[in-house]
Amino acid sequence: MNQHRALYLLGLTAWILTGCVTARVEEFLPVRPVLQGDDAVVILTNRQDAIVEAEESFSECLYKQIDRGRALNVISEGQFKDALFPWFEPRLAPTKAETVAQMMQEPLISRKVSDLNIRYLVWIHGESEMLNKQGVMTCTLSPAGGGCLGVLSWDNNSTYEASIWDIREGESMGIISTEATGTSVIPALGVPIPMIARTKTASCKSLADQLRSALTGP
Amino acid sequence: MLRRTVRLAGALLVPLMLMGCAGQVVIESKFPTPVVEPLPYQVGVYYAPEFTGYIYSDDESKLEFELGSKQTAVYDKIFASMFQRAVLVGSVETPQAENQLDLLVEPVLQEYAFLSPGETATNFYSVSMKYQIRLYGEGGTIIGYWPFVAYGKDRKQFVNSNVSLGEATTLALRDAAAAMVSQFRTVVEQEQWRAPPREQTQ
Numbered sequence: 001m002n003q004h005r006a007l008y009l010l011g012l013t014a015w016i017l018t019g020c021v022t023a024r025v026e027e028f029l030p031v032r033p034v035l036q037g038d039d040a041v042v043i044l045t046n047r048q049d050a051i052v053e054a055e056e057s058f059s060e061c062l063y064k065q066i067d068r069g070r071a072l073n074v075i076s077e078g079q080f081k082d083a084l085f086p087w088f089e090p091r092l093a094p095t096k097a098e099t100v101a102q103m104m105q106e107p108l109i110s111r112k113v114s115d116l117n118i119r120y121l122v123w124i125h126g127e128s129e130m131l132n133k134q135g136v137m138t139c140t141l142s143p144a145g146g147g148c149l150g151v152l153s154w155d156n157n158s159t160y161e162a163s164i165w166d167i168r169e170g171e172s173m174g175i176i177s178t179e180a181t182g183t184s185v186i187p188a189l190g191v192p193i194p195m196i197a198r199t200k201t202a203s204c205k206s207l208a209d210q211l212r213s214a215l216t217g218p
Numbered sequence: 219m220l221r222r223t224v225r226l227a228g229a230l231l232v233p234l235m236l237m238g239c240a241g242q243v244v245i246e247s248k249f250p251t252p253v254v255e256p257l258p259y260q261v262g263v264y265y266a267p268e269f270t271g272y273i274y275s276d277d278e279s280k281l282e283f284e285l286g287s288k289q290t291a292v293y294d295k296i297f298a299s300m301f302q303r304a305v306l307v308g309s310v311e312t313p314q315a316e317n318q319l320d321l322l323v324e325p326v327l328q329e330y331a332f333l334s335p336g337e338t339a340t341n342f343y344s345v346s347m348k349y350q351i352r353l354y355g356e357g358g359t360i361i362g363y364w365p366f367v368a369y370g371k372d373r374k375q376f377v378n379s380n381v382s383l384g385e386a387t388t389l390a391l392r393d394a395a396a397a398m399v400s401q402f403r404t405v406v407e408q409e410q411w412r413a414p415p416r417e418q419t420q
Contacts, residue, residue, distance in 0.1 A: 089395070
């Protein structure tokens with residue numbers, strides 16, 4: 001009985017500490033990607049935009065989620081970029097799928113790609129933002145103790161898109177996009193209780209699920 | 219009980235906040251070998267002591283970190299993969315014909331600069347490294363040079379901003395390799411380097 005009560009309290013605490021998140025995924029794939037045999041996929045962060053760039057934590061999350069269960073042969077961004085150094089550094093990375101076809105005409109580059117069995121490049125673009133910050137919180141800290149008083153709130157918004165390119169054919173397969181929104185609140189009456197809307201995690205999971213199903217087929 | 223928890227949290231939080239200001243700038247020292255077809259040239263590579271021992275220091279930000287060995291590591295990889303043969307020479311006056319060299323090059327870092335997120339109103343640290351690749355003829359005469367700027371940027375980190383600066387610098391060094399492999403190659407093949415200013419040739 002006590003065990004059930006503890007589990008109930010743990011679940012309730014976890015629910016309270018997580019703000020509500022609404023996630024939406026859209027898919028536009030005129031050409032369905034089809035992975036065969038040992039075909040591999042690379043998840044790459046688009047770093048050519050001066051202002052918007054997906055966070056490293058998002059790319060890592062996406063890689064882990066897609067690689068989970070080893071259903072797909074996923075190559076990490078670091079391994080891929082080192083193997084093809086420096087052709088996928090921001091200065092030289094292709095901005096269009098057609099440019100990849102030109103790049104593949106270089107025998108050394110196409111040999112490296114074929115050694116790694118890479119079939120699809122998935123370019124990630126987007127970011128998470130904190131908007132409409134409101135409220136006031138005052139904290140004091142002294143050797144005698146401390147605490148906080150007040151409430152803070154803000155909106156979390158995560159927008160990401162994944163463009164899938166066929167590296168062998170040099171063509172774009174389409175885009176999968178995701179948007180997650182939520183409101184985070186930290187009320188404090190002595191101890192602050194953060195209720196964070198984890199929109200980045202929600203975006204990562206929904207995008208990873210959609211990508212996995214798009215790449216492995218029905 | 220609550221007071222004890224708050225005290226403990228405070229004791230953990232204060233060192234963490236101080237740590238945010240005092241982290242080290244860590245720059246990668248290992249770089250992959252560039253994937254490039256070597257040019258059929260035998261080159262001599264000269265690194266000046268101020269290049270290999272370059273230390274960035276700034277009194278205002280109280281930042282000081284070693285950059286010389288990192289940039290030497292990346293240029294070693296670049297020259298070794300770009301040319302059929304690349305040998306280190308101890309001086310720009312090294313006799314080229316006697317050592318079967320077609321060319322003698324020297325990378326020079328003219329300026330290392332960075333902008334913090336506050337200065338660019340973005341979430342990124344941006345690093346720029348202004349380089350000049352000098353080409354020498356027999357007797358150490360400059361026959362030309364090729365200038366370029368390498369860039370790197372990395373998202374600011376909450377706990378330790380110096381981690382972002384180190385990563386942005388690493389990315390700038392990787393960008394230097396991208397510029398060299400894609401552009402300097404053409405410069406050498408087509409002899410498109412710039413003529414030196416008059417005083418440098420003498």
